[in-house]
Amino acid sequence: MKKLFAEFFGTFWLVFGGCGxxxxxxxxxxxxxxxxxxALAFGLTVLTMAYxxxxxxxxxxxxxxxxxxxxxxxxxxKDLIGYIIAQLIGAVVAxxxxxxxxxxxxxxxxxxxxxxxxxxxxxxxxYSMMSALIxxxxxxxxxxxxxxxxxxxxxPKGFAPIAIGLGLTLxxxxxxxxxxxxxxxxxxxSQALFAGGEYVPQLWLFWLAPIAGALVAGFxxxxxxxxx
Numbered sequence: 001m002k003k004l005f006a007e008f009f010g011t012f013w014l015v016f017g018g019c020g021x022x023x024x025x026x027x028x029x030x031x032x033x034x035x036x037x038x039a040l041a042f043g044l045t046v047l048t049m050a051y052x053x054x055x056x057x058x059x060x061x062x063x064x065x066x067x068x069x070x071x072x073x074x075x076x077x078k079d080l081i082g083y084i085i086a087q088l089i090g091a092v093v094a095x096x097x098x099x100x101x102x103x104x105x106x107x108x109x110x111x112x113x114x115x116x117x118x119x120x121x122x123x124x125x126x127y128s129m130m131s132a133l134i135x136x137x138x139x140x141x142x143x144x145x146x147x148x149x150x151x152x153x154x155x156p157k158g159f160a161p162i163a164i165g166l167g168l169t170l171x172x173x174x175x176x177x178x179x180x181x182x183x184x185x186x187x188x189x190s191q192a193l194f195a196g197g198e199y200v201p202q203l204w205l206f207w208l209a210p211i212a213g214a215l216v217a218g219f220x221x222x223x224x225x226x227x228x
Contacts, residue, residue: 003079004086006057010049011090014061015187018042020098022115022180039172042181047165054161062184063087064210068144071218072226074151084186091190099194116195117182117206125177129205132179136209137216139171140183144217149225182206183213 021041025033033041050059058075060066063084069075099111116122119132127135146167150160168183175181182188188206192199 003057004082006053007060007083007086008090008093010053010057010059010061011087011186012094013049014042014045014184015091015094015190016097017045019095019115019187019191020101023098023102035176036173038176039169039181042172043165043167043169046168047161050161050164057083059161061087061090061186062210063186063207064140064184064214065144065147067211068140068147068214068218071215072144072148072222073218074148087186088189091186092193095190095194111194111196113180113199114191114195115180116191116199117180117188118199118202119179119205120202122198122202123178124180127178132205133209135175135178136182136206137213139175139181140210140213141217141220143167143171143183144214145221148217148221152226179206183210185210 018038018041021033022038026035026038046059046061049061053059058069060069060083066075066080066083066087070077070080095114099114102108102111102114113122119127119129123132143164147160147164149155150163171183172181175183185203185207188203192203
């Protein structure tokens with residue numbers, strides 16, 4: 001249960017901090033933090049929670065990460081369902097808190113895009129479904145390679161959260177214009193549920209592509225890099 005609570009709080013913080021920065025601060029008139037600020041916010045959420053609770057649960061905060069670690073032989077299959085449920089609950093609770101805050105703004109009518117992920121007309125830059133599939137697959141694959149490499153027993157101790165946080169920052173700098181950056185099915189699900197509309201039918205891509213990329217990374221690391 002300690003591990004599940006750690007995953008709950010870690011995923012909550014990722015969604016609340018990352019998506020919250022996009023919802024409240026990215027476009028604030030003249031003082032907005034912009035894409036760079038949002039990218040940094042997502043990286044900081046993972047970095048801080050990896051240090052805070054990573055020693056308890058491993059600091060996944062993302063179903064794709066759990067699948068990737070399983071594929072690499074670093075995580076037991078029997079724990080997958082519990083971790084994913086805890087991550088989803090943490091993400092949805094965080095999105096609910098963001099919605100309550102947003103609804104308190106003067107003139108509030110609806111949540112709008114609510115930092116949800118999308119392609120086609122729902123892509124910030126108007127990118128196609130194929131573009132979204134490619135970018136989400138590749139970036140999640142490299143995210144897992146960063147995680148697996150930096151947490152390897154031969155890697156320098158104590159620096160993994162920094163590499164992982166900066167990796168996630170770079171991922172957002174690349175792909176916010178394409179999909180609003182997912183690489184995390186829990187994060188995508190929580191925001192789509194409150195944004196509604198066409199965001200929900202597009203959720204399949206933000207489960208399929210990140211998990212596929214994570215699985216490939218897990219198999220690559222196990223076959224090529226996790227050897228004596």
